[in-house]
Amino acid sequence: METGYEEQSLIVLERRADGWLRIRSPARHADVGGAWISGCALRASPLPLEVSLWSEWFLSDRVSPLCVRWGEAEPLYAGPSVDAPVLATITGNHQLVPVEIQGRWMRVIVVQPPDYCDPDVVSTRREGWVRWYARGPGPRVWYYTRGC
Numbered sequence: 001m002e003t004g005y006e007e008q009s010l011i012v013l014e015r016r017a018d019g020w021l022r023i024r025s026p027a028r029h030a031d032v033g034g035a036w037i038s039g040c041a042l043r044a045s046p047l048p049l050e051v052s053l054w055s056e057w058f059l060s061d062r063v064s065p066l067c068v069r070w071g072e073a074e075p076l077y078a079g080p081s082v083d084a085p086v087l088a089t090i091t092g093n094h095q096l097v098p099v100e101i102q103g104r105w106m107r108v109i110v111v112q113p114p115d116y117c118d119p120d121v122v123s124t125r126r127e128g129w130v131r132w133y134a135r136g137p138g139p140r141v142w143y144y145t146r147g148c
Contacts, residue, residue, distance in 0.1 A: 002145045004062065011138065012051065021051070054139055055101045058132070064143040065095035065116045066108070068130075074140070076128035080105035087128045096130070096141060106132035106141065 003009040011024040019039035077084040095114035
């Protein structure tokens with residue numbers, strides 16, 4: 001998966017206490033459980049490899065503004081729970097600016113339309129919570145690795 005401009009990453013599905021990592025198969029249709037690799041093998045690689053958690057990655061300055069991954073309508077909640085009031089529905093052209101993460105919830109500022117490529121655009125901003133992660137498909141939010 002491309003996680004930066006021409007920067008490829010392996011997706012870790014599971015990390016065991018003994019240092020072994022289960023990674024997603026590169027071909028989605030062939031993913032029947034992934035493959036296992038030793039953490040020692042990563043450290044011994046001549047390539048600079050590191051393990052980054054999605055929760056840390058999305059809050060870092062290494063990613064572009066986020067958006068809802070599948071382009072579907074996504075509820076923006078008042079709190080980190082599906083029982084919290086829905087403030088709005090995120091649809092169309094937007095960007096998500098992450099503020100904090102609590103478990104599978106991310107507090108974001110929703111900017112519509114996005115202003116990261118055109119600072120002169122007039123945008124509306126609203127803050128709330130989205131479900132950023134789901135077991136199985138993984139992150140429900142993503143970013144454009146190639147910029148504007």
